[in-house]
Amino acid sequence: MEPQGFLAIVLHTHLPFIRHPEHAEFLEERWLFEAITETYLPLLERFQRLANDGVPYRLTMSFTPTLLAMLSDGLLQARYLRHLEKLIELSEKEIERTRWMPPFHRLALLYHHRFTSARRLYVDGFHRNLIQPFRELSDRGYLEPIASCATHGFLPLMNEQRTAVRAQIHVGVQVFEQAFGKRPVGFWLPECGYHPGHDAFLKPFGIRYFLTDAHGILFGSPRPKYGVYAPAICPSGVAAFGRDLESSKSVWSAEAGYPGDVDYREFYRDIGYDLEYDYVRPYLNGDGSRLNTGIKYYRITGTTSDKQPYDPDRALDTASQHAGNFMCNREKQIAFLRTVMDRAPIVVSPYDAELFGHWWFEGPDWLEFLIRKVHFDQKTFQLITPSDYFQRYPINQQLEPSMSSWGNGGYNDVWLNGSNDWLYCHLHQMAERMTEQAKAHHQPDPLTHRALNQMARELLLAQSSDWAFILKTQTHTAYAYRRFRDHLARFTVLDDALRRQAIDEPWLAEREAADNLFPRLDYRIYAT
Amino acid sequence: MVKDPWWIFAYWEIQPKTERAARSQLLPEEIAGLQSVLRVYDVTGMDGSAQPAHGAFDIGLSGLATNWYIHTNAPHHAFVVEIGLLTSRGRFLPLARSNRVTTPRFGPSDVIDASWITTDEAYWKLFGASAGVGIGASPLAWSQVLAQQLFSGNWSSPSPVGPSRHSAVRGFWVRVNADLVIHGATEPRASVAIEGQPVAVRPDGTFSLRVALPAGTQTITIDVTAPDGRQTRTVTPVVTLAWAGSLTPETTTPKAQLHHPRPGSP
Numbered sequence: 001m002e003p004q005g006f007l008a009i010v011l012h013t014h015l016p017f018i019r020h021p022e023h024a025e026f027l028e029e030r031w032l033f034e035a036i037t038e039t040y041l042p043l044l045e046r047f048q049r050l051a052n053d054g055v056p057y058r059l060t061m062s063f064t065p066t067l068l069a070m071l072s073d074g075l076l077q078a079r080y081l082r083h084l085e086k087l088i089e090l091s092e093k094e095i096e097r098t099r100w101m102p103p104f105h106r107l108a109l110l111y112h113h114r115f116t117s118a119r120r121l122y123v124d125g126f127h128r129n130l131i132q133p134f135r136e137l138s139d140r141g142y143l144e145p146i147a148s149c150a151t152h153g154f155l156p157l158m159n160e161q162r163t164a165v166r167a168q169i170h171v172g173v174q175v176f177e178q179a180f181g182k183r184p185v186g187f188w189l190p191e192c193g194y195h196p197g198h199d200a201f202l203k204p205f206g207i208r209y210f211l212t213d214a215h216g217i218l219f220g221s222p223r224p225k226y227g228v229y230a231p232a233i234c235p236s237g238v239a240a241f242g243r244d245l246e247s248s249k250s251v252w253s254a255e256a257g258y259p260g261d262v263d264y265r266e267f268y269r270d271i272g273y274d275l276e277y278d279y280v281r282p283y284l285n286g287d288g289s290r291l292n293t294g295i296k297y298y299r300i301t302g303t304t305s306d307k308q309p310y311d312p313d314r315a316l317d318t319a320s321q322h323a324g325n326f327m328c329n330r331e332k333q334i335a336f337l338r339t340v341m342d343r344a345p346i347v348v349s350p351y352d353a354e355l356f357g358h359w360w361f362e363g364p365d366w367l368e369f370l371i372r373k374v375h376f377d378q379k380t381f382q383l384i385t386p387s388d389y390f391q392r393y394p395i396n397q398q399l400e401p402s403m404s405s406w407g408n409g410g411y412n413d414v415w416l417n418g419s420n421d422w423l424y425c426h427l428h429q430m431a432e433r434m435t436e437q438a439k440a441h442h443q444p445d446p447l448t449h450r451a452l453n454q455m456a457r458e459l460l461l462a463q464s465s466d467w468a469f470i471l472k473t474q475t476h477t478a479y480a481y482r483r484f485r486d487h488l489a490r491f492t493v494l495d496d497a498l499r500r501q502a503i504d505e506p507w508l509a510e511r512e513a514a515d516n517l518f519p520r521l522d523y524r525i526y527a528t
Numbered sequence: 529m530v531k532d533p534w535w536i537f538a539y540w541e542i543q544p545k546t547e548r549a550a551r552s553q554l555l556p557e558e559i560a561g562l563q564s565v566l567r568v569y570d571v572t573g574m575d576g577s578a579q580p581a582h583g584a585f586d587i588g589l590s591g592l593a594t595n596w597y598i599h600t601n602a603p604h605h606a607f608v609v610e611i612g613l614l615t616s617r618g619r620f621l622p623l624a625r626s627n628r629v630t631t632p633r634f635g636p637s638d639v640i641d642a643s644w645i646t647t648d649e650a651y652w653k654l655f656g657a658s659a660g661v662g663i664g665a666s667p668l669a670w671s672q673v674l675a676q677q678l679f680s681g682n683w684s685s686p687s688p689v690g691p692s693r694h695s696a697v698r699g700f701w702v703r704v705n706a707d708l709v710i711h712g713a714t715e716p717r718a719s720v721a722i723e724g725q726p727v728a729v730r731p732d733g734t735f736s737l738r739v740a741l742p743a744g745t746q747t748i749t750i751d752v753t754a755p756d757g758r759q760t761r762t763v764t765p766v767v768t769l770a771w772a773g774s775l776t777p778e779t780t781t782p783k784a785q786l787h788h789p790r791p792g793s794p
Contacts, residue, residue, distance in 0.1 A: 159529075219634065219636060221639045223640055225644040227651070340650055397644040402632045402633050416537055425541070
């Protein structure tokens with residue numbers, strides 16, 4: 001029987017480029033390590049298991065070049081393993097320490113098992129390279145990987161610097177091609193940030209679609225006949241798929257969302273904070289501040305600080321029920337949509353991948369349950385990727401989406417407010433200078449060429465939307481400020497050196513070795 | 529730059545010589561009462577700057593401002609902003625002119641494509657479904673839908689930044705736990721077992737074990753066997769942990785907040 005509709009789950013993976021070879025250990029590098037242990041490995045393990053069990057599924061995943069660069073970097077791979085070894089050691093001590101506390105002892109064993117399994121998977125299964133298994137899932141037809149901007153630059157606020165917008169996209173596509181061995185069919189606009197006209201920048205790279213938030217389509221013009229439940233063809237011919245808010249809310253909403261369930265693991269109770277200081281000190285960073293180790297023993301319990309021990313069986317059962325609930329709601333939603341639409345709707349549900357596992361510990365299990373249930377327990381809808389939908393419905397309505405983002409407020413507020421607006425006069429000037437320098441150097445000598453490429457790298461790194469976001473949210477602001485200032489300063493040094501024709505080669509080599517991403521970057525993309 | 533449908537943002541840097549050049553055009557009597565202003569032009573639907581704008585308004589600048597959030601309150605309009613000097617007689621001397629920005633539409637387009645005809649009713653049905661407010665939400669409620677359902681409580685991107693930790697109940701809170709450390713020393717190659725489980729003996733013969741201590745009485749059997757395996761000593765400390773008092777927070781604490789995992793938000 002033909003399905004009545006389709007569900008497209010899109011997972012967006014991204015981390016800013018954080019690599020500090022100049023320090024033996026670096027707090028913010030842990031963001032990558034935690035994401036590998038808690039999100040990327042659990043997702044890969046489940047995706048492979050589903051494939052090996054013969055469960056058909058289609059998922060879309062976007063990868064930012066900064067994350068791809070970190071996942072394939074030898075130094076960070078070695079540091080990740082060192083981090084994991086320490087966690088395993090801590091979990092061994094915890095097995096000992098909790099021996100008279102059965103509920104905790106069981107959890108200590110569980111964490112030890114997870115960490116040692118992670119090591120086995122990472123070292124023996126994937127040979128430290130997580131891009132390869134994602135690529136295999138793509139080659140086997142389960143995953144549709146899509147590209148994203150070079151450093152997750154927020155494009156609506158870059159609109160006046162066309163070459164900068166184009167360069168973010170160009171490098172994103174280039175890095176994607178290296179990683180996945182093919183051209184990307186889709187593109188994730190960072191933060192779903194769309195500015196009318198930017199679809200035209202995607203067109204030359206063969207991109208067929210991107211994603212926007214719901215109001216990007218709903219407020220598009222002409223008025224969309226099918227709302228967000230069919231793609232909109234932008235003036236350039238590239239399609240936009242709008243986010244479905246109903247399915248998004250059930251996962252994200254603080255009030256009604258699944259991850260807040262009392263049976264799920266409490267994120268904010270970690271032994272890094274709970275246990276005696278000297279005992280956990282060896283597992284903290286250099287400055288000795290307490291931090292999240294990843295070993296957490298409590299469940300959300302309720303609006304109380306009197307948390308109860310986590311029960312993994314109960315949590316798994318709840319995840320299964322929530323997957324069933326999500327599926328059932330999509331069946332109802334699609335049945336309703338069929339009464340207003342004369343074609344099968346596509347419900348697009350994009351999420352940050354790091355929600356699954358890192359924040360919502362049971363998220364990867366929920367996803368696996370959902371995929372199994374969708375296949376075995378119902379016939380109303382199927383999983384699909386946006387590009388699959390074109391094969392069924394090649395003709396779609398033309399309209400221009402409205403400016404939008406999925407950030408709080410729905411527009412540019414998160415990245416443009418009193419805490420971070422000072423970034424933009426620098427960023428815009430840097431982009432203009434980069435274009436000037438690119439146009440001024442047609443046939444540079446090798447050293448000048450390297451300096452120009454490094455200048456482009458510093459610009460791209462300064463453009464990461466993460467710095468503006470962190471300044472806004474007031475967590476880790478010192479780091480965001482430092483990173484922005486460093487990239488701005490290095491960019492300026494290079495710009496001056498080029499104007500004076502006095503490039504400090506040893507200094508340049510040091511910068512190239514530290515920020516070693518985008519090895520194939522060519523500054524000439526800024527000259528067009 | 530556009531902030532949202534109602535607000536735009538401008539920043540500037542005026543070279544002193546530009547300002548001097550402008551001031552040199554002033555008549556002596558115009559110096560008094562001279563003010564820096566932003567002049568905001570509504571240029572909706574205009575391509576070049578040749579045509580006069582639909583309208584303009586001025587914002588008086590105070591102090592050493594180098595940027596300004598401008599409340600245009602006009603979704604789906606195009607604006608250009610000039611910064612300049614305004615004399616008390618109303619003469620405006622522009623110093624710099626901005627790029628053009630267009631605020632986004634806030635609400636559905638009035639344009640209907642003849643080949644993709646949709647009725648208001650169908651649009652609102654789909655809109656309600658998209659906004660997650662149940663089936664066939666009333667168009668009358670749409671502004672509320674937008675404000676409450678579509679945007680508020682949305683989330684944005686994230687890094688797995690470990691946010692600072694909260695107590696779920698605000699105010700005064702306490703946690704107390706007890707760990708027991710059993711430690712000792714023997715001959716370096718002796719073996720030690722506590723409650724039947726082997727404990728590592730360090731090269732210098734010392735050993736230690738840390739255990740979380742539950743309430744109640746624990747009888748702990750420690751067996752130490754000599755390196756030759758022939759002699760064993762056993763010691764059995766009995767440890768009792770009892771709690772008096774209560775650390776449970778008072779139930780009258782203000783409305784507790786559920787700390788739901790949400791990337792990036794503390």
